[in-house]
Amino acid sequence: MTVSSASAASAGADAPVPPGESSCAASPDRVPSPRIAAGSPPGREAASGNRGKHPEPASPSPTGGGHHPARPRVTGLHLSAFANHRSTEIPLDPLTLLVGRSGSGKTSALRAYDALARLGGGAGVGEVFVDARGCVPEGARRDAQGRRGFRIGCTADGPEGAVRLDVAVQVEPELRIVGERLTAGGSVLLETALRDPARRFVQAAWHTAGSAPVTRAPLPDDRLGTTLLPLRVAGKTEGQRRVLAAAEQMVVALRSVFACDPRPDRMRTPVPTGYGRLLGGCDNLADVLWRTRAECGRRHAQFVAAVRAGCAGPVTDVLAELLDDGTVRAVLDRGDGSRTALARLGDGELRYLALALVLFTGPGVLEVDPAGEVPAAMQTLTVLADGIDRRLDPGQRGELLRLAARMCDRGHIRLLGTATDASWATGVPGLTVVHLDP
16 A cells, blocks of 8 residues: 655554454464555645645644644544455545555445444444445454454544544454454553453443543443443543543544445436435435525535536536426526436536535535534534546546545545546645555
8 A cells, every 4th residue: 555645654553452352353364564655745745735724723732742633533544454454554634535446445445434433423333334244354264263353443633632443343253342442642541352252241441540540341342332431431530531532532533424425327316305414325416405505605606616617518506496296306507598407417427516515515414423412613524435536527527626625625524535546636735645555
């Protein structure tokens, strides 16, 4: 793996192994660490140089190591053993593009991110990993007890500094979380391990720094322990407050994720009104336009300008028409009294239009799971766009990526996309390209 980024940190060290993890995702061979090579822009230097117009509020690091963003965000994925990834470290900037041939692990990386986000939202491991066997690295051997699994994790930066989460999931003989570790500033704040396979819980230990340095208690083996800490930790001591702050930073960073893969075949059909939140396949785009067109005239005008740049022919408006049966369909207003139904547009135009709409909206419009107890100004929406260049012509690809760069530069949205190559993305400011080598 290589990263086109002038300030890419070196990676490749094995992720910390939570207790009970070594037998969960056994590998027959030792896989060399990935290679991180610094390149020339587009990369992180370009990104930092373009953020001057919209400075991100920063907070002093609690460890005295500099300043960290006020909005928690995921800054790295750690795929220790997941699908076709072994010891893979993926740095994440506001606008990141994963590039590689088919089978290089682009889609599985997005899948791991989405899984962590859902676990961070409180979902059970069975809900998140419906096809868990497909997540186990090919060739992974069962241990003496017949167990196999996988390991994933991430790093979240924010007011508490860099906080790292590592999770070990057992798939066989039964699906459960068997190990978890939350670390910050070189200290282990939470650690869980499966001690008795016959019982449906793991033994957890978290930092307290009180009369007892560590508190131990059982936690369920089907939920992420990090999300349960606010229910178990009183926050009476400085150590407990540190654990809570780190856990909350991780959870907030993982929430508000929107996995988007527009389906043109579904976008052409009129839809009922009322739901108003955009689905991942953008099937109900007409219903969302019916709602959002009147909510913010300035934002809608910017969206129309973006559509005009990526669709053939004149475009003066994008709107939804109410049909006799009560459904709505989306149309382009051509400005001469004629309107073109989206059903008549090509697949590339529809994907471009849908992705542009996603970039101009927020958690209140997209079907995401935001942290409701946290002010919107402290949250960041992360869009996962698999095959962002799929079916787009060169002009549409470039225009969409430049739009993404502008929106990510504002600080309230981040985008992680995949593409087969990045030759068309050269020169886009603020873009980090991660090459996944098979």
